[in-house]
Amino acid sequence: xxxxxxxxxxxxxxxxxxxxxxxxxxxxxxxxxxxxxxxxxxxxxxxxxxxxxxxxxxxxxxxxxxxxxxxxxxxxxxxxxxxxxxxxxxxxxxxxxxxxxxxxxxxxxxxxxxxxxxxxxxxxxxxxxxxxxxxxxxxxxxxxxxxxxxxxxxxxxxxxxxx
Numbered sequence: 001x002x003x004x005x006x007x008x009x010x011x012x013x014x015x016x017x018x019x020x021x022x023x024x025x026x027x028x029x030x031x032x033x034x035x036x037x038x039x040x041x042x043x044x045x046x047x048x049x050x051x052x053x054x055x056x057x058x059x060x061x062x063x064x065x066x067x068x069x070x071x072x073x074x075x076x077x078x079x080x081x082x083x084x085x086x087x088x089x090x091x092x093x094x095x096x097x098x099x100x101x102x103x104x105x106x107x108x109x110x111x112x113x114x115x116x117x118x119x120x121x122x123x124x125x126x127x128x129x130x131x132x133x134x135x136x137x138x139x140x141x142x143x144x145x146x147x148x149x150x151x152x153x154x155x156x157x158x159x160x161x162x163x
Contacts, residue, residue: 019043019098019117023056024110025072031056034112043098043119045091059088071102075113079104086117097121 019040023031033051041048044059051059060068067086074081086100102115141148141161150158 017119019115019119021113021115021117022107023113023115024107025113031068031072031113034107040117043090043096043117044088050091060086075102075104085120095121097124 017039018037020035020037021033021040022035024034025031032053032055034053036048036051041051044051046059057068067084071081071084080101080103082101084100084102086098088096088098090096097120098117099120100115100117102113105112105114141150141159144161144163147161147163149160152158
């Protein structure tokens with residue numbers, strides 16, 4: 001990769017909406033942030049000074065701390081993970097959901113992990129809202145006091161309630 005291509009690549013990864021994290025394993029249960037991009041800082045609401053060289057687990061939900069241990073084992077054995085749902089606790093106390101893919105790398109002689117994350121919080125909320133709406137519709141349809149039917153565009157009954 002030539003200089004121009006590599007510069008564009010670094011810019012695209014570092015300054016776009018994709019979150020980039022570089023984490024260093026310091027102990028059996030501890031990871032520290034070596035670098036994060038501005039998009040990740042925006043997601044979690046912390047400044048760079050509040051994140052760099054601080055413990056990753058401090059920004060994870062307690063339930064994800066155990067998941068983090070499993071991820072570490074998988075990274076040690078396989079060297080990578082793909083599309084794992086992970087929850088971050090923002091500075092304001094809000095929970096954000098991200099889809100994380102990570103690769104184990106050696107960086108200046110240190111065992112590190114480079115991760116890219118995508119914020120899927122809005123998508124997860126939309127999925128939950130849709131699930132709740134479908135449940136309300138199903139309950140209303142099945143428990144209606146009068147007969148109801150769902151009919152296809154060509155006139156076939158798809159579903160009929162008990163009434």
